[in-house]
Amino acid sequence: MQNSSFGQARIGRRSLLASAAVIPLAGTLASCAGSGAGNTTSTSGSSATSAVSTSPDNPFGVAKGSSVDAVIFNGGYGVDYAQYAAKLMGQQPYAANCTVTPTTTIATTLQPRFNAGNPPDVIDDSGANLIGIQTILSEIEDLTDVFAANNLEGTPIKDTLYGGVTAPGTYNGKFAVINYVMTVYALWYSQSMFDANGWKPPTTWDEAYALGQEAKAKNKYLFLWGKEAATYYQTTAIGSAIKEGGNDVRLALENLKPKCWSLDPIQQVFTAMKKIIDAGMVKPGGSGTQFTQAQAQWSSQEQALLYPSGSWIENEMKSQTKAGFKMTGTPELTVTKNSQMPATALHATAGEGYIVPTQAKNVAGGKEFMRVMLSKDAATNFAKTKLAPTIVKGTVPADGFGSTALVSQIKMLDNAATDVFSWQFVDYYGMNADQLVLWNTFLGGGSSVKQLTAGLQQITDKIANDPTIKKITVS
Amino acid sequence: MTAQGFTHRRTPGLARTATPGRRRRRRNWSVDRVTFFLAFLGLPLSVYLIFVVSPFIQAFYYSLTDWTGFNPQMDYVGLSNYTRAFTDNIFLKSIRNSVELAIVVPFVTIALALTLATLITVGGSSHGQIRGLSAAGFYRVISFFPYTIPAIIIGIMWSQVFDPSNGLVNGILTAVGFKQFDSFPWLGNIDTAMPVSMFVIIWGLVGFYMVLFIAAIKGIPSEIYESARIDGAGRFRTALTITLPLIRENVQTAYIYLGIAALDAFVYMQALNSNGGPNNSTLVMSQYLYRTAFTKGQWGLACAMGVVLAAVTMSFAGLVFLVNRLTGGKDSVTLA
The missing domain is CATH 3.40.190.10 (Periplasmic binding protein-like II)
Known part of the structure; x- marks a missing residue:
């Protein structure tokens, strides 16, 4: 959306059915037919x-x-x-x-x-x-x-x-x-659950790791994910790296620069995530779970503490959110306390x-x-x-x-003031489908930071080196 | 579908054209005759040309252009779409996956369907009349049942059954003590995703082919089975040396149909793993084609992939014919 x-x-299931309805088109060569007539324009x-x-x-x-x-x-x-x-x-x-x-x-x-x-x-x-x-x-x-x-x-x-x-x-x-x-892109959590346990939303990856250990004590996970939505973690990672390293990181990614995924801030974020994954703080099995079901495990069964998503999450999970959940957002994490952008900087x-x-x-x-x-x-x-x-x-x-x-969205927007950023390259070049695969593997503990970086770089390079794809320049 | 069918159909036609004397007479182009030809030959032929042949030709033409699909403009780019397709590691992976499906799915489905069909028709008691297992009708309905469910429903149903946290499979496995399957992602693990997807496809198809083989086996006179039994042939031996050679044509047809279904597999794969599965291990050509056309807006390239898919499908059919012929299919026994 x-x-x-x-x-x-x-x-969701609906679009799945809809795409299945196109099979006769997609599966056969006939799908390419039926254009010739369209050369007249109705200006x-x-x-x-x-x-x-x-x-x-x-x-x-x-x-x-x-x-x-x-x-x-x-x-x-x-x-x-x-x-x-x-x-x-x-x-x-x-x-x-x-x-x-x-x-x-x-x-x-x-x-x-x-x-x-x-x-x-x-x-x-x-x-x-x-x-x-x-x-x-x-x-x-x-x-x-x-x-x-x-x-x-x-x-x-x-x-x-x-x-x-x-x-x-x-x-x-x-x-x-x-x-x-x-x-607004944020990490979402249950205010009531956090209050009951005396937890505070993290601002850095180290704090997130510490929180993950407290979650473990309560038999809960820190994060979870669903297979169609594995790249939500890429979005939060990029947001985090931009906050840590500033606009240079964003521009390198947007302009498909060689070795852009190897930039220091990105690597630091990936390493911090890997530490959390290896510590067993991410609920296993996400690569086989339909994403709204995974989200319900967070919003209804409270099996995990944090979920990175856009602000549509409340509306999307409306019917599957535990009563008194008090869904609240906190800005994406930084790596260190002295990041280029303040902790309140917002990906929106x-x-x-x-x-x-x-x-x-x-x-x-x-x-x-x-x-x-x-x-x-x-x-x-x-x-x-x-x-x-x-x-x-x-x-x-x-x-x-x-x-x-x-309320928390408006508060985050107000706190961020002018420190609001976003990016387009993933959607503009249609990279998400290819990147999903890598993130499902990474979140499941099946690949290293190095393999993830290499895979993402390969996707970026393939587009950068394809002369038939029109590029946009971002400054 | 069977060899007998063809012979029967052909006979009346042969008789008419062979009548002597008629051949010399000039054809009488009466209105009746012309309208007859137009209605029964011209109409189907033009439908075929318009809706089957011309899209094929168009698709091939588009595959040589840089058409985006969203406007009528296109420039001729030669074979560069094919070069791009064959240097695209993800597309190559999807070809490998499709071929893997085309090898495994037909073989396993046919083996299973044949076994079931044999049990239901001739696998029963070895005394008295040749017959299937008792309650054969019940088994027949059970095995045919999945085929009546649309593929998309099968896909959605099984993806729920294999759900890591709430699925039936992991529920049962953990309940009987296999703790390592707690939250195991059957469809999200690189080693299990493809086998599980194949299982679902086979589950959905096996019933139909079983019924097809049952019909074929019923066409074999039971005297043959009786004499084989008198000669001391066991059930397995009978199936291998009596049933299989006699329904060879059916098996070949089934093999080709199944191969085409497996090379497409779009619905099942889209329902089980719409994003191509872990590390693209279940991504098939038709899915990647769809993605290229609709999310990447590269219809020229997508058409090239379509042409490749058609070529792979046709070579598969050719290969099945060839193998059948080389293994002695042409001098097979028929009962007609």
Whole structure:
């Protein structure tokens, strides 16, 4: 659901079934068929709508009564929030008729439509089956004008947002993706369990190791993992290494530098993790456990203390969390106390990427959909029903609608102030699937730090040395 | 499907064309005749051309381009997709895994199916009429049952059975004292993931092939078995020297079907280990193809992989025919 490596792993039984439904396509050569017809482009659609005069109420000139085709990823956040925005669109002066189509498999569902030159007007390009932005960057709109427009309440949208939210959607200078949901990456734990045992959340890997020994005394593990989500540990390791070594680490990884995985801070983090794994503090068997089942072993059975994840975890495990669990987050760990970034530095980014295809019939309608989504009304509705903040500020009250996780997210964001960072290379180049394999082996104690490093470097080098893959430069 | 079937079907056609005198007459292209040809030859042929042959050709063409799949533009890049596929160590690994499946799955499935079919049809009491075990009907239903469950359900079910913490297998093993299987990841361990996946596939398929062989064995006159028994042949000997040669054609067909199913194996593998298993030990070609197309947006490369998969499948079928022929299949006994 997020536009992130965490997100890549968010495949449940539903998407499994959906991917199985594609077998006749994937298994045979026929899958490649059926493109030839798609050489005509329907740019006429957008020029027709541009004839409609624009106004502050209708900055993109949506034709009166026109229909808007929105395809929304049906993941942990569902689609009802998008249907709420669709309803709002119907109430505007132009009274657009917006249909929301839910799907769990964005790329599989939309590939034929893109190829035929008939994509939807707006897409929530998220989930395990998202379309890599690298693939379609030249075929989607620059969305700078959406942020420049006023929201439904009359304030310019760019003044209502958290800082740094354009960065994760900007590719080689083009603002192509509006990432709608603010996602905080953290180590999550049960406040009530920690209070009962007098534990404090760790800030360094050494403290985590010490905590792991106390956990052992209580017959609990420090960490656990599920097979589709093994790279959650890569995400926390990278976050940790960036906090320890500063921006140089991030840039080396982002720009696919040779030997980037051998940088000191990364090696220190891997070594610290290996020590924890070798000490038996990670629940064995994760490489054979479906990831939501593994997560339930943490949130419901309390077999482990900490779980690294994005902030969607609360919503995802809602029905499988022990009563009185009080899920709370703490920022990713550092190696030493005098790290380059402070302990409060936070790995956070906007996720749930929305795009508007250039060839859509109603480009104006697609952009208008985003303008409505970014209204205070729609954003507050999202925060309230999903217990997660959108990129729109000030939609969460002090009690976090009764959610400890939401309160801790806002607190972490406030504490971090400007020390907020993130990265894109894993998702941009689609590395997650290959990296998963290495992490499942490493977490199960089946490989050394050296083998893990070599494997990750090989994946990075393969992309760096492939001239057919378009690279992005990050600075 | 059997040799008898072919002979029967062929006879009437031969009789008609062989009628003397007719051959000389000019063909009478009446409306009836033309519409007949159009309806019964033209239509199926064009369906075949449009939906089978042309996708094959298209896929081959796309495999020579850098098509991303998400727009209609593509540039001709020659054979570079094939070079990339064959220098990609993960793709090579997936070929190895697929070939491994194609070797083990058909062999074990057929051996098992044959054994079961023999027991149910001719393996019963050695007195009186040739018959199967008592309660043969019951066993037949039991063994056929898995085949009626969709593959995806089989995959999901077994992945739960093999779950390290809550699965049935580890539950039973630890309960009877094998403590080392506490939280053992059957599908997450590099040594067990592939064998376990194979087991699940075989479990799902064996029933159908058993029923296929039962039908074939029922076509063999029981006098042959009776005379073999009178000559003193035991059950094992009878199965090997009577049953197997007589249903050879069926075994060959089953071998090819199973091989194709094993070379695909997409559903099972996606359900058991959607990410390719530990160290890619259960990643099969169709899964990697799917990943290349949909998550990496490299349809040209994915098409090249599809062409390779087709080539491997066809050479497998060819190989089975060849082996059958070399081992004396062409002068096999038929009862027709």
